[in-house]
Amino acid sequence: MIDILLVPIVLVIILVMLHSYFGMEILKRGIIFTDLAIAQFAALGSSISLGYFHEEHFYLLTLSFALFSAFLIAFASTRKLHLEAFIGILYVLGASGIMMVLSHSAEGMEHFKSLLASDILFTPPMEVAKSAVIYAFIAIALYFIYPKLSGFLKELLFFSLLAITVTSSVSLAGVFVVFVLLIAPPFxxxxxxxxxxxxxxxxxxxxxxxxxxxISYFYDLPTGYSVVFLGAFLTALVVLAASKKALEN
Incomplete structure (x- = not known):
């Protein structure tokens, strides 16, 4: 049992640490669906790789689409517009694009399910090690470079680093898992x-x-969706219990 659980536990320990930082910054900015929009664009890139290139150029396409959405969000954040609405439009654009690309693929729906929440119980140790190296470089950039920038460049670096993080995380854990690890802990x-x-x-x-x-191991449940469900369920309970009644007009 320890051999099976060790790798996914190490993975979520790493994911929680970096994603919590990004989630804290996203909550401060008030743009909650940023990570979902970027994750959907990353997933769109991987879907195009599967649907049209037989999974060739997988990482390149996934990262390119994620970085493109990050650039759009960073640029939009410097303009006078309803940023959350713009990010929502990007989200549905990416989601609908995925369904269109995978609609003629025999493996489309299985791929779509894994994009939402992967079975991280069987993540290869080498993939965890590769992602840990990527996350380490991202953490170094956030600590040493990000505080020294300002304006558009600072926003562009933040969202670009988020895009790189999300690209690796979506391929390992899925869109929903990325979202719940980003938002639930800091929330x-x-x-x-x-x-x-x-x-x-x-x-x-x-x-x-x-x-x-x-729990997913002992009760034979899908691991990714178990993480999403328990994280969302406990977050809803804690936040409601800690909240105060809104003032009546």
Whole structure:
């Protein structure tokens, strides 16, 4: 059992740490669906690779589409428009594009399901190691380069690094898993007013993701969807319990 669970647990520990940071920044900006939009464009790139190129140029297409959406969001953030609405349009554009590309593929729906939430229980250790190296470089860029920039360049670097992160994460875990790991941990940490919200995000994210992996193993449930369900369920409960009643007019 330990041999099977060790790799996915190491994977979610890494994913939670980097994604919680990005999620905290996204919540501060008030653009919640940014990661979903970028993830959908990354998934669109991988779908095009599957549908038209027999999975050739997989990473290149996935990353290119993710970076393109990141550039659009970074540019839009410097304009006077309803940014959340624009990001929502990008999301449905990517989602509809995926369905159109995969509509004539015999393996289309299976690929679509794995794009939403992969069975991370059987993730190859080498893939986890490759992603860990990528995430390490992203963390270095966020720590040393990002604070020194300003304006459009700062936004472009942030969303580009998010796009690279999402590209690796979607291929490993799926769109829904990426979203819940990005938003749920910081959402809970901020709602509970932790003195160290990022550390609180790590703890909550590790708790529900490792619990979901263990439950999915013993009850033969799809691992990715188990992580999404438990993370979303616990987040909804905690946030509602911690919230105050809205003032009546």
């Amino acid at each position: 809970v940490a901020l709602s509970l007013n932790f003195k160290k919200p990022l550390l609180g995000s790590f703890i909550f994210g590790w708790f529900f993701s490792i619990s979901a992996i263990t």
